[in-house]
Amino acid sequence: MAVDFSNAVTTDEGVQVNGVVMHQIVEQCEGCERIKEFEGAKYCGTYPQPAAKWRLGICNFSTHTKTAPGKGKAKVNPLKASKRAAKGR
Known part of the structure; x- marks a missing residue:
């Protein structure tokens, strides 16, 4: 929901x-792209406290940052992993 600075x-x-x-x-x-300008200052049009969104990492509303795919490890089912190991794969 974008903020309307008209009021x-x-x-x-x-x-x-x-x-x-x-x-x-x-x-x-x-x-x-969500930045709105009001009286010479820049504000986020989506979230009232932008600093809080960046505190823990990348802001989930940002349109200019991209996350790298495949950064985390894929989950492996332990039962399937043990069967694969038994077959020798």
């Missing part, structure tokens, strides 16, 4: 949209 209000806390305070984007957000 945004500047308060002491920051920019408030529909009762939610929006925080400015962080450096990792640069290049994302």
Whole structure:
């Protein structure tokens, strides 16, 4: 759900949209297609606190980052693995 900044209000806390305070984007957000500009500052159009999304790694809303396929190990069924080992594969 994209935020509509047409009804945004500047308060002491920051920019408030529909009762939610929006925080400015962080450096990792640069290049994302979801960035909205309001009164010369850049905000995420999807999430009010962009820094929180980047705290644990890559933001799941980002449009400019890609995850590498096959990074994790595939799960192996232990029963099938033991049968393959018994057959000599």
